Amino acid sequence: MRTLLRRQRYLLDYSLSSLARRPGKHLALLMVYTLVVFLLASTLLFTQSLRREAALILADSPELIVQRLIAGRHDLMPADYLHRLGQIRGVSDAYGRLWGYFYDPAVKANYTLLVPREEPPTPGEVRLGAGVARARGLGVGDYLSLRSAQGEPFSFRIAGLLEAQTELVSSDLMLLNAEDFRRFFAFPADRFTDLVLRVRNPSEVRKVAEKIALTLPDTRPILREEILRTYDALFGWRQGLVILLLGGALLAFVIFAFDRAAGLSAEERREIGILKAIGWETGDVLRMKFWEGAALSLTAFLAGYLLAYAHVFFFAAALFAPVLKGWAVLYPDFRPLPFIDGLQVATLFFFTVFPYTVATIVPIWRAAITDPDQVMR
Amino acid sequence: MIRLDQVSKVFNQGRHNEVRAVQDLSLELETNGVTVLKGPSGSGKTSLLAMIGCLSRPTSGRIHLEGRLISNLPERFMTEVRRATFGFIFQRFNLIRGLTVLENVMLPAYPLAPEPRELRDRALALLRQFRLAERAHNQAEWLSGGEAQRTAICRALINSPRILIADEPTANLDSQLSRELLALIGELADQGKGVLISSHDPLVFDHARVSRVVELRDGRLA
Amino acid sequence: MPLSPALLALTLASLTQAGLLLVAAGFALRILRHWDLNSGSERQLDLERRTYLVATLVAWVFGANLLSLLLFIYNAEQLSTQFVGAMCATGVLNANAWGWPALYLKMALFFAGAAWLLLNRVDNQAPDYPLVRPKYALLLVIAPLALAEALVQWQFFAGLKPDLITSCCGALFGPDAQGVAAELVGLEPATSLVALYGSGLAVLAVGQLYRYRGWGGRLFALLAALGFAIALAAVVSSVALYVYEHPHHHCPFCLLKTGHDLVGYLLYLPLFTATALALGMGLILIWRRVPSLAGVIAAEGRRLVGLALLFFSLFYGVATWLILRSNLVLLGPG
Numbered sequence: 001m002r003t004l005l006r007r008q009r010y011l012l013d014y015s016l017s018s019l020a021r022r023p024g025k026h027l028a029l030l031m032v033y034t035l036v037v038f039l040l041a042s043t044l045l046f047t048q049s050l051r052r053e054a055a056l057i058l059a060d061s062p063e064l065i066v067q068r069l070i071a072g073r074h075d076l077m078p079a080d081y082l083h084r085l086g087q088i089r090g091v092s093d094a095y096g097r098l099w100g101y102f103y104d105p106a107v108k109a110n111y112t113l114l115v116p117r118e119e120p121p122t123p124g125e126v127r128l129g130a131g132v133a134r135a136r137g138l139g140v141g142d143y144l145s146l147r148s149a150q151g152e153p154f155s156f157r158i159a160g161l162l163e164a165q166t167e168l169v170s171s172d173l174m175l176l177n178a179e180d181f182r183r184f185f186a187f188p189a190d191r192f193t194d195l196v197l198r199v200r201n202p203s204e205v206r207k208v209a210e211k212i213a214l215t216l217p218d219t220r221p222i223l224r225e226e227i228l229r230t231y232d233a234l235f236g237w238r239q240g241l242v243i244l245l246l247g248g249a250l251l252a253f254v255i256f257a258f259d260r261a262a263g264l265s266a267e268e269r270r271e272i273g274i275l276k277a278i279g280w281e282t283g284d285v286l287r288m289k290f291w292e293g294a295a296l297s298l299t300a301f302l303a304g305y306l307l308a309y310a311h312v313f314f315f316a317a318a319l320f321a322p323v324l325k326g327w328a329v330l331y332p333d334f335r336p337l338p339f340i341d342g343l344q345v346a347t348l349f350f351f352t353v354f355p356y357t358v359a360t361i362v363p364i365w366r367a368a369i370t371d372p373d374q375v376m377r
Numbered sequence: 378m379i380r381l382d383q384v385s386k387v388f389n390q391g392r393h394n395e396v397r398a399v400q401d402l403s404l405e406l407e408t409n410g411v412t413v414l415k416g417p418s419g420s421g422k423t424s425l426l427a428m429i430g431c432l433s434r435p436t437s438g439r440i441h442l443e444g445r446l447i448s449n450l451p452e453r454f455m456t457e458v459r460r461a462t463f464g465f466i467f468q469r470f471n472l473i474r475g476l477t478v479l480e481n482v483m484l485p486a487y488p489l490a491p492e493p494r495e496l497r498d499r500a501l502a503l504l505r506q507f508r509l510a511e512r513a514h515n516q517a518e519w520l521s522g523g524e525a526q527r528t529a530i531c532r533a534l535i536n537s538p539r540i541l542i543a544d545e546p547t548a549n550l551d552s553q554l555s556r557e558l559l560a561l562i563g564e565l566a567d568q569g570k571g572v573l574i575s576s577h578d579p580l581v582f583d584h585a586r587v588s589r590v591v592e593l594r595d596g597r598l599a
Numbered sequence: 600m601p602l603s604p605a606l607l608a609l610t611l612a613s614l615t616q617a618g619l620l621l622v623a624a625g626f627a628l629r630i631l632r633h634w635d636l637n638s639g640s641e642r643q644l645d646l647e648r649r650t651y652l653v654a655t656l657v658a659w660v661f662g663a664n665l666l667s668l669l670l671f672i673y674n675a676e677q678l679s680t681q682f683v684g685a686m687c688a689t690g691v692l693n694a695n696a697w698g699w700p701a702l703y704l705k706m707a708l709f710f711a712g713a714a715w716l717l718l719n720r721v722d723n724q725a726p727d728y729p730l731v732r733p734k735y736a737l738l739l740v741i742a743p744l745a746l747a748e749a750l751v752q753w754q755f756f757a758g759l760k761p762d763l764i765t766s767c768c769g770a771l772f773g774p775d776a777q778g779v780a781a782e783l784v785g786l787e788p789a790t791s792l793v794a795l796y797g798s799g800l801a802v803l804a805v806g807q808l809y810r811y812r813g814w815g816g817r818l819f820a821l822l823a824a825l826g827f828a829i830a831l832a833a834v835v836s837s838v839a840l841y842v843y844e845h846p847h848h849h850c851p852f853c854l855l856k857t858g859h860d861l862v863g864y865l866l867y868l869p870l871f872t873a874t875a876l877a878l879g880m881g882l883i884l885i886w887r888r889v890p891s892l893a894g895v896i897a898a899e900g901r902r903l904v905g906l907a908l909l910f911f912s913l914f915y916g917v918a919t920w921l922i923l924r925s926n927l928v929l930l931g932p933g
Contacts, residue, residue: 007490014487021475044604232680240602267474274471277432278485278532281456282651343605343673346666350608354663358615361655369648372456373427375471376544390641434639449637451647454726 008291011284015292018271029260030300036253037304037352038311042319043242044344045312051235052339058228063205064197065222066212076191081216085195088211090204096192098181102174104146107135113185115178123177125159131171133161144174148184156180243351250351254359261363269370276372285368293360297353305348313338379406379429384438384448386424386596398424400596401438408443408540408571410588411562413581421596422575423544429573430542431459460489464533468545470525472517472532478504479513482531489536496535503531507561523554530561540571547578559584605674606756612667613749616660616708617742623653624742627735634731650731653738654719660745661712668705671752672852678759688852697755704748710875711741717879721899725891733886788837792922795833798826799915802877806908810901819904820881823911827874830914834866838918841925865917873910876903 019026066085068077079096086094098115111132121127126144138144138158145155162173182189197212199205209221264272272285280288311319386399399421406412406429414422427433428440431447434455440448447458464485472481482500491499504510507527512520520528526546533541543562547555555578563586566572574581582590592599626649635643675688675698682694692698715737722730805819835851842859854863880903887896 003490006493007488010487010490014484017476017480229681236603236681239604240607243604243607244602270471271473274473275484277465277467277471279456279460279536280485280488281453282648283453284488286651286655343670343677346670346673347605347608350612350666350670351604354608354612354615357659358619361659362652365652365655369651371433373424373432375467375469376423376427376432387641434644436639436641448639450726451636451728453723 007284008287011288012291012295015288016295018288019292019295022268025260025265026296029257030296032253032256033296033300033352033356034304034307036249037301037348038307039246039249040243040351041305041308041348042311043246044239044348045308047235047239047242048341048344049312049339051232054231054235055228058224058231061224061227062196063199063202063224064209064212065224066195066197066216067220067222068194068218069220070218076188077194077219079190079192081219082192082195084215085197085212088197088208088215090199090201090208091197092200093198094195096195098178098187099193100181100185100187102146109135110172111174112172113174113176113181115181116175120177121159121175123179124157125177126156126180127160127162127175128158129162129171129173132174133158146184149186154180154184250355254355257356258359258363261360262366264363264367269367270375272367272370273372273374276370277375282368285370286364289360289364289368293357293364297356301349301353304352305345309338309340378441378443379404379408380441381405381429382439382441384425384428384435384440386421386428386433387436390436398596399428399435402597404591404598406573406591407589409566409569411566411572411574411584411586413587413590414573414575414593415577415582415590416575416593416599417577419595420593420599422593424596425593426542426544426573426575430463430465431455432465460485460536462539464536464538464541466526466529466533466541466543466546468548470529470549472520472525472528474516474518476517477514478509478517478520478528481517481528482535484535485532486535500531500535503534504528507531522550523557526550526554526558527561530565534565538570540573541565543572543574545576545578546574547576547581552580555580559586562586603674603678605670605677609667609670609674610749610753610756612663612670613745613752616663616667617745617749619656619660620738620742620745623656624739626653627738627742630735631732636728636731653735654716657712657715657719657738657741661709661716664705664708664712668709671702671705672855676852676856687850689850691759694760695755695758697751697758701748701752701755704744704751706871708741708744708748709871710878711737711744713875714879714882715741717876717903718883721883721886721892721895724895724899725889727891729889729891730886786832786836788840791829791833791836794829795837795918796915798822798829799911802826802911803908803915806904806911809904810908813897813901816884816887816900816904817881819907820877820884823874823877823881823907826911827870830870830918833918838866838921841922841927844925844927862917862921866914866921869910869913869917873907873914876907876910880904880907 066077066081068075068081077096082094082096085091095117097117100113102111102113103109104111109132112129128138128144133139136144140158140160142158143155144158145153148154156176162175176184181187197208199208205223205225209223212219212221275285275288276282381402381404384399384402385397388396388398402421402425414425416422424433428435428448431450434450435448438448439446442458442462445458447455450458473484476484479497479500482503483496486496486499501510501513504513507530509524509527509531512524512528517525517528526549541562546558546562550558559581562572562574563584566586576582581587630646630650633642634646672688675691678691679687682690692702715734718730718734718737722728722734802819802822805815805822808815809819831851834854835849839849839851839854842854842862852863853859854866855861856863880900883896883903884900886892887900889896
């Protein structure tokens with residue numbers, strides 16, 4: 001056992017010195033390899049953090065949202081439905097929500113207007129998402145002027161800005177008072193945008209949803225877990241698609257790696273011939289070459305992953321956030337919480353190190369079977 | 378004792394450029410003293426040396442080393458025999474560029490994985506013996522011809538082989554260096570190493586230390 | 600089919616594995632037909648050189664398979680959010696008929712690969728390579744296995760329709776459920792624990808017997824295979840309960856989650872390693888009378904059994920530790 005480990009150490013030593021003796025040849029490969037890992041890791045880390053962020057936000061959202069449909073279109077919810085839903089067994093709390101969208105021609109962007117249930121702003125005041133505040137160049141204490149649905153000018157004092165923690169969804173948010181909301185949009189007094197139900201026991205959610213569909217056939221219950229699932233599937237799809245798109249790059253990398261491994265210089269060929277002649281066995285050369293590949297892969301993998309980690313978590317994925325986030329005009333200034341996920345590292349490994357090794361097996365073997373008596377010919 | 382029975386070596390078998398390097402050769406060789414395989418280039422001496430030294434396998438025929446059949450061993454086992462029995466000195470020194478003299482000398486021992494310090498001491502002792510101690514940490518490509526040849530001898534000796542095989546060892550040396558080399562080889566023979574040399578250099582096969590000469594022509598005994 | 604990266608990676612990996620093993624199988628056919636160690640012909644030399652390539656390929660496939668086994672479970676775990684009622688990997692594997700077969704085939708490939716590599720290792724220690732033919736014949740069996748694994752896994756992934764209702768852990772392992780899983784759960788914890796320790800003792804005892812007396816080797820391999828099955832059943836029916844401290848949570852995969860201190864690795868890695876070593880050694884023993892191998896097999900067999908015993912002890916130790924540290928009481932004093 002000791003001899004076995006020591007032999008590996010000798011072989012590793014030799015392969016490292018062999019790498020160091022030809023920095024030029026390996027540098028190009030190392031750079032391409034690192035770049036491939038970096039690209040893939042960035043995509044995976046970024047979409048994964050979007051997914052996590054969404055899940056974190058949805059974690060405190062209500063179990064059930066009920067919308068009214070007329071002719072298959074989303075319609076306003078009559079206030080008296082609230083009472084009837086509150087009666088359903090298992091529902092611990094029910095309330096109506098007021099929210100909507102507003103297009104601000106001044107910055108050519110959509111805002112989301114929402115009446116918060118807890119601590120709504122006093123009439124005449126609003127709290128703004130960071131994106132809106134940035135776009136309008138406003139701070140706390142300034143006044144935000146908007147033209148209402150009826151064309152009247154409205155002016156709100158900015159009482160506060162929303163925390164940046166969840167900026168992904170709050171960026172375009174504007175929180176205001178229920179009265180202001182109804183006046184601003186000329187919203188009917190006996191209606192809500194939709195209703196929200198809290199169900200304490202998670203196993204009853206489906207039952208409650210079924211009952212709603214029975215008692216109020218013109219409504220549509222939406223489950224939180226359904227939203228989560230949709231998000232998950234959606235982000236999974238996006239990741240998959242990006243990887244398929246990167247497939248071409250990956251293939252190019254594999255061909256490049258094969259070419260590098262197959263195209264041994266005369267000098268390297270001679271060197272392997274000498275090793276074989278002075279007493280190295282095919283297996284020894286194979287193992288030595290394997291260590292060489294392992295050293296390269298490890299370096300490229302670590303470097304690529306660390307670069308991607310910094311890119312996504314410290315530089316907010318500056319390179320391709322606009323493509324992957326696909327938000328409206330108000331880009332959230334998104335700083336995801338750093339994390340490392342085993343599944344992801346394993347997946348990444350399969351997309352980079354795995355193809356690299358496959359591409360180099362045959363060339364390495366070819367080099368290793370060099371005839372030991374070749375140096376004498 | 379090395380015994381060859383009807384040994385042949387064919388290259389590019391069955392193709393139009395087939396070459397019969399060695400043909401039906403039978404021979405017995407003592408392993409002590411200095412033996413020279415003599416013959417013009419293309420006479421098959423290098424192929425024969427490679428087969429005896431377990432670098433390649435005969436296409437047909439048998440080779441026994443000290444009574445053990447070695448000609449049908451797969452590469453894995455042939456390498457083991459080779460490592461334990463033979464040390465090689467090549468015509469073009471064949472040192473690895475970019476490595477130091479010391480590393481070059483230690484290289485054949487890597488697959489055997491001895492204790493690192495012990496290996497280093499062994500290598501340094503050999504280098505001292507061959508007046509290369511101050512060169513130990515120089516790169517191999519900076520050596521003069523004589524130094525390179527002596528480094529190659531140290532490398533051949535690192536695994537303490539019983540038999541030394543030298544393929545045209547004087548081809549790249551001037552007469553002065555060739556004589557020095559032959560003196561060194563003589564000393565090794567005195568220490569009990571068997572030496573097998575292939576050469577067509579009269580300086581070699583006329584040397585006083587040579588115990589026997591085998592002459593080859595066209596892959597057969599001449 | 601959900602298009603997640605892990606899923607693409609698994610598909611890519613299994614197709615490559617199958618492809619490489621098919622190449623190796625093609626070569627195996629040539630070996631079976633032309634191998635002649637006494638010849639020094641160029642064809643024979645070429646065949647010998649290619650055996651190095653095949654061994655490398657198989658070793659590689661084996662490593663990739665081990666990794667993909669883990670990735671497969673992680674992936675199922677993560678997909679579980681996309682299926683109504685699937686609370687963990689078990690639910691996802693139940694999503695269609697191909698989930699469990701895919702997992703079993705992966706495990707079979709793992710054991711087959713390990714056995715082949717051990718066989719190869721032994722064969723390489725005898726100068727006449729006496730096992731060349733059986734070895735390459737075995738490769739002809741393993742290659743279709745890899746192909747089947749790739750196809751079944753593909754069927755499993757293709758058949759995954761997110762949103763379809765799958766039975767969750769609770770429902771799958773509930774009393775009305777049918778099938779092997781349900782029967783495992785139906786097993787009384789007491790029965791399964793007695794079987795676990797009974798088989799454990801038998802394995803350890805016979806293993807020691809082989810190490811010191813040199814007989815009972817094949818019985819050991821057989822007992823190890825049995826012990827492996829019993830161990831898995833015991834994990835599902837009782838050990839898992841102790842870990843989760845919940846009398847109805849049977850899932851064998853949640854053990855691998857961080858929430859449970861990753862104890863799953865401590866259980867499964869030793870168990871699988873030990874079983875692979877024991878099975879490989881059972882296979883090798885078939886040739887214990889080949890003259891050039893007798894010494895090698897005797898030495899190698901003792902080493903393998905020693906290692907297998909070490910890993911089995913580790914597994915039983917960890918299982919016992921998990922049961923003892925648990926606050927759950929399944930077996931009352933009365």
